[in-house]
Amino acid sequence: MTDIAALDRADPLAAKRAEFLIPEGVIYLDGNSLGPLTKGAQARIASAVADEWGEMLIRGWNDAGWFTAPGRVGDRIGALIGAPPGSVTAADNTSINVFKCLSAALAMRPDRKVVLSDSGNFPTDLYIAEGLIAGLGGGHRLKTVAPEEVADALDEDVAVMMLTEVDYRTGRRHDMAGLTRRAHEVGALAMWDLAHSAGAFEVDLTGAGADFAVGCGYKYLNGGPGAPAFLYVRPERQARVRPLISGWMGHEAPFAFDPDYRPLEGIGRMxxxxxxxxxxxxxxxxxxxxxxxxxxxxxxKSISLSELFIAEVERRCAGHGLRLVSPRDPAVRGSQVSFAHEQGYAAMQALIARGVIGDFRAPDVMRFGFAPLYLSHADVAAAAGVLAEVLDGRLWDRPEYLTRSDVT
Amino acid sequence: MTDIAALDRADPLAAKRAEFLIPEGVIYLDGNSLGPLTKGAQARIASAVADEWGEMLIRGWNDAGWFTAPGRVGDRIGALIGAPPGSVTAADNTSINVFKCLSAALAMRPDRKVVLSDSGNFPTDLYIAEGLIAGLGGGHRLKTVAPEEVADALDEDVAVMMLTEVDYRTGRRHDMAGLTRRAHEVGALAMWDLAHSAGAFEVDLTGAGADFAVGCGYKYLNGGPGAPAFLYVRPERQARVRPLISGWMGHEAPFAFDPDYRPLEGIGRMxxxxxxxxxxxxxxxxxxxxxxxxxxxxxxKSISLSELFIAEVERRCAGHGLRLVSPRDPAVRGSQVSFAHEQGYAAMQALIARGVIGDFRAPDVMRFGFAPLYLSHADVAAAAGVLAEVLDGRLWDRPEYLTRSDVT
Structure with missing residues (x-):
């Protein structure tokens, strides 16, 4: 049997847990949906409110670096995803950034009419593409294939290949470098949504040659509910981007109040x-x-945690009808593990009531996210144990768990 | 001479000042750019961080009303601007809301090609229109006339009349009801930016018959730097709005994760x-x-404060070349007063150094905003006195004031 304590003793990241404020008694396996609060974020927000907004008032724009924050934070995120300084900005939310990047990309391939995506993409990315295509009225269409069919669907009609690297339900991970190369071979642009990638594992946008990318600030980056998202434009492409949403913060001189829009050099125009x-x-x-x-x-550590979780769940919950819907091979899996169970919704409510917080995605998927900066192997093994208790004891079989009332 | 103390004794809003946290020694006349911190906002943000994000984690979406917050806050803003429940939502920033509303409005007038605006509009609104028009490629054009020429420029080519009610430089206020009526007479839609209106004075979107409106959360509404903005769609128009930026939070069932976009009933689709x-x-x-x-x-009280300020400045600063650039008639003025001075930039720096915080807009405009919930007549008279000292003593004539280094 695995020596769990030994794995934790050997964990080079173990000390990071002390930087997080996680409630007593909670094993938090939902950092792929909303990362937890850090001591640093709590203190910094309090200071931004009291010392910056409260004391500096309007002067905060200069004196507290409010204007430069989007670029500065963008560069810090860039360092985690293989993007050079000046290629990432924090901005808006992921959906709006998808809109901005997709519209810019389509304008760069005026003779092509297909946006290629897959059925594993997060729905909002598809909705954004639908709305943009309908509104442009330029004869574009959204073509959505199965994740494993993307490579074969790339042809010279494709303007943009728009994919989310990690499937939000299954955790299946695309081959970013391979698909990007293939997209470029047919003359398409490659746009990646890193919602479940940034902060979860190594991403190399530069090495992959990605043209555009977007991602989320509140999942593995722990920025807080509704934290700003980010977007990336490959440096060589930036000069050709003419933003469809062209606002003053992307203007060359926002405080000159010129009547005409002149985009900033570089990523700032986004x-x-x-x-x-x-x-x-x-x-x-x-x-x-x-x-x-x-x-x-x-x-x-993510792989170590998720492999342990799969092993422990399969060992302790055998016979309860759980089915692993994530790839078994960690090389093609993000930092989450999903199991299907016919009572998945109710079982997840029972788990949450016992302090093991994951989440549920219809029709039957229980999702467990593994964020290595605050989880230990002991946590993961304990979570598998609670799941076994819930299933062994049919603890999910209570009216308040069986009624789906929550929105998330 | 005006009995300033008597004005303050008779002020029915005087007690509101105690709800704000304004630094000792500051007279804050820049609430038209960034409203100050309230005790309530500080406490609520701390609680949202610690008790909601920190303790509830993902459960905050349901348990702390995170999902319903945009509509709930929208309705509260709606009550200040003559908009019924269900017609306003908090969302994004003002520029993005201009984009969303303008794109929706243009789609409702497919046979018309002109967006009519004026040279007093805030530049980002014009930039957004420029970018949208260029991106749509539908032969639209942005026609920008002088503010006093808008009514005459309305004709049957105009799809949308897009105006900011209060000019950010001069404080000149449009006749919202009259221009909206005139726009409707020629079959155009009327869209209003309430950045300098909401929270500053009565706005009656319903009475005026406005079709779309947007506004800012961080000026007279005091929501904090970069607070969410808001937008309004007239109830009768909502069902016909097909959002160009169609994201999951505007979907009928965001957590059904349908592959196809189906807009929510009502304002939520925005x-x-x-x-x-x-x-x-x-x-x-x-x-x-x-x-x-x-x-x-x-x-x-806004009128009382601004009339007093004009009178005091003109009395105490005569001969220094100040020129009132705001309308003298308070009926056509928002809640700000602007004076031009050839050394306006340096004079404003000297004022700020002495605790009187206004701001400057090129080429020579000193702006002073009057937010009646935290300013007294004594504050306003004292500010005029400091301005007189600065001008009398040529206190602006210092190298550090004369060099324009700040971005705001």
């Missing part, structure tokens, strides 16, 4: 309106937990 | 991505200062 300063400060502080950590170490 | 929860909570709490206050009382 900013639109006034940035959400308080949330940006929280995200900035949350990123401190990545200081001094190699993403490779996070990935190694 | 939401796009995950809302900025922490900032929304701050804005929600900031709105408490409007509880129990009639906007008419705010307007009456």
């Amino acid at each position: 900013r639109v309106g006034t940035p959400p300063v308080i949330s940006l400060k929280g995200l900035d502080a949350a990123l401190d937990v990545f200081d001094g950590v190699e993403m490779a170490a996070i990935r190694a | 939401r796009v991505g995950t809302p900025p929860v922490i900032s929304l909570k701050g804005l929600d709490a900031a709105l408490d200062v409007f509880d129990g206050v009639e906007m008419a009382a705010i307007r009456a």
Whole structure:
């Protein structure tokens, strides 16, 4: 049997747990949906409110670096995803960033009419593409294939290949470098949604040659509920981007109040309106937990945690009809593990009531996310134990768990 | 001479000042750019961070009302601007909301090609229109006339009349009801930016018949730097709005994860991505200062403050070349007063150094905003006195004031 205590003793990231404020008695396996609060983010938000907004008032734009925060935070995120300084900005939310990047990409391939995506993409990415295509009225269409069929569906009609690297339900991970190469071979642009990638494992946007990318600030980056998202434009492409949403924060001189729009040099042109300063400060502080950590170490521990979880669940919950819907091979899996169970919703409510917080995705998927900066092998093994108790004892079989009332 | 103390003794809003945290020694005349911190917002943000994000984690979406916050806060703002429940949502920033509303409006007038605006509009609104028009490639054009020429420029080519009610430089206020009526007479839609209106005086979107409106959460609504903005769609128009940015938070069932977009009934379809929860909570709490206050009382005091300021400045600063650039008639002025001075930039720096915080807009405009919930007549008279000292003593004539280094 696995020596769980030994795995934790040997964990080079173990000390990071002390930087998080996780409620007593909670094993938090939902950092893929909303990362937990860090001590640093709490303190920084309080200071941004009292010392910056409260004391500096309007002067905070200059004196507390509010204007430069989107680029500064963007560069810090860039360092985690293989993007050079000046290629990432924090901005808006992921959906809006998908819109901005997709519209820019389509304008770069005016003779092509297909946006290629897959059925494993997060629905909002598909909705954004639908709405943009309908509104442009330019004869574009969204073609959605199965994840394993994307490579074969790439042809010279494709303007943009728009994919989310990690499937939010199954955790299946695409081959970003391979698919990007294939997209470029047919002259398409490659746009990646890193919602479940950034902060979870190594991403190499530069090495993969990705053209555009977007991602989320509140999942593995722990920026807080509704934290600003981010977007990336490959440096060589930036000069050709003419933003469809062209706002003053992307203007060359926002405070010249020129009547005409002239885009900033570089990634800054992808900013639109006034940035959400308080949330940006929280995200900035949350990123401190990545200081001094190699993403490779996070990935190694993520695999160790998720392999342990799968092994423990399969050992302790055999016969209860659980089915692993995540890839068994960790090389093609993100940092989450999903099991299907016909009473998945109720079982998840029972788990949450016992302090093991994961989440549920219809029709039957129980999702468990593994964020190596605050989880131990002991946590993961204990979570598998609670799941076994719930299934062994049919503890899910209670009216309040069986009624689906919650929105998430 | 005006009995300033008597004015303050008779002020029905005087007690509201105690709800704000304004630094000792500061007279804050820049609430038209960034409203100050309230005690309630500070406490609520701290609680949203510690008790909601920190303790509830993912459960906050249901248990702390994170999902419903945009609509709830929207309705509270709606009550200040003459908009019925269900017609306003908090969302994104003002620029993005301009984009969403303008794109929706253009789609409702497919046979018309002109967006009519004026040279007093805030530049980002014009930039957004420029970018949208270029991106749509549908032969639209942005026609920008002088503010006093808008009525005459309305004709049957105009799809949308897009105006900001109060000019950010001069404080000149449009006749919203009259221009909206005139727009409707020629079959155009009317869209209003309330950035310098909401929270500053009575707005009656319903009475005026406005079709779309947007506005800012961090000026007179005191929501904090980069607080969420808001948007309004006239109830009768909502069913026909097909959002160009169609994201999951505007979907009928965001957690069904359908592959196809189906817009929510009502204003909710204008939401796009995950809302900025922490900032929304701050804005929600900031709105408490409007509880129990009639906007008419705010307007009456705003006029009293600004009339006093003009009188005091003109009396005490005569001969220094100041020129009132705001309308002298308060009926056509918002809640700000602007004076031009050839050394306006340096004079404003000297004022700020002495605790009187206004701001500057090129080429020579010193702006002073009057927010009646936290300013007294004594504050305003004292500010005029400091301006007189600065001009009398040529205190602006120092190298550090004369060099324009700041971005705001």
